[in-house]
Amino acid sequence: MSNDLLLRTDEDAIATLTLNAPASLNALSDAMLAALKAEFGRLSEDKGIRVVILKGAGKAFCAGHDLKEMQRGREAEDKGRAYFFDLFARCAEVMQMIPALPQPVIAEVHGIATAAGCQLVASCDMAVAAEGTRFGVNGVNIGLFCSTPMVALSRNVPRKIAFEMLTTGQFIDAARGCEVGLINKSVPAESLATETRALAGIVAKKLTDAVKIGKRAFYDQVEMTRAEAYDYAAQVMVENMLWRDTDEGISAFLEKRQPDWA
Structure with a gap:
């Protein structure tokens, strides 16, 4: 099953979900969050699927929240307070659905994974990234501390690494991401899909x-x-x-x- 924003293909008991909004670098818009929530709900009941791969179409894995959409939320009478509370609650719900799924979820990451996109990688059970992929919780660069991405990040990497990333807004590459435990493997870009699929295939063969x-x-x-x-x-x-x-x-x-x- 799929829609325009989130594509799904199933093969050999492995479901591949593709974030399909390349023009926005697969931003986690309201519609994308809704699509992820619906698909995760379906997967939770799908006994034929043993492993899930999560990837992004186009140049990047995911650039985080849709900032243009967030700015429009400010136009409400309360300057967006209710909208922002609702947005971050919905995002947290989707992130927490990943570890709650019965199937292991593997992020297949390329390009960039920033802010809530980095949170999405950190929320997955495992991750494989192409060499040169950049990871960041860089909201502080525009005056917005990545407090909700911090929750997943700080449960993946050592505290001092997480705090440095959060307060400097600087990026780390795939090699460093592997060193600190954010991802499992850093592989050549041309091998990314093959390596991710191989890892999924190993897990899919287990009881x-x-x-x-x-x-x-x-x-x-x-x-x-x-x-x-x-x-x-x-x-x-x-x-x-x-x-x-x-x-x-x-x-x-x-x-x-x-x-x-x-």
């Missing part, structure tokens, strides 16, 4: 329910104390161990054969 329970547990446990996380993770492991397909997977490994997963 779907194991990846699903593991993704949920991953995000749950990082918000807990260490002791709470171990208690919780042990419960998840027990549940996982009792599955028929896990029993089959272990037996197949011991018997040096491919598992017969239902």
Whole structure:
């Protein structure tokens, strides 16, 4: 399923979503946020999809919020206060849908990923970027501190790196993004689609329910104390161990054969 702003193609249990507003560098306009929310909602119920790839059409991955649209929001009697509250709440909802999806989501990044576009990369479970891609939370350069992108960024990279990016507005490249943990791989531009697809293909071959329970547990446990996380993770492991397909997977490994997963 697709619309003009957000294209979707499915192949080999992998859904590829393409932000399709190249003229605005795939800005997260009101319409784009609505399209993402709707598609993520559909994916959450789609048991045939095991991995999601998120990419951008044209010269860039995503340049963040649509500043022209935001400026029009100021024309309201309250100077945009209600609109801005609603906008950032809708954006936060979409960002939080990504880790909540049962499928791992991989960002395929090129060109630039700035402000809320960088937030989008940081919200994905994994990311592969073309060499030379630039990442920034550069709102401070126009007098707008990237407070909401900060939430995702500061949960991906070390605090001092995040704070430097937020307060200087300076960009980092893909190599540096890989060093600090914002992305998983920096690859030649001509290999970007192939490398991203290869990573998605590896994950897609795993036991779907194991990846699903593991993704949920991953995000749950990082918000807990260490002791709470171990208690919780042990419960998840027990549940996982009792599955028929896990029993089959272990037996197949011991018997040096491919598992017969239902």
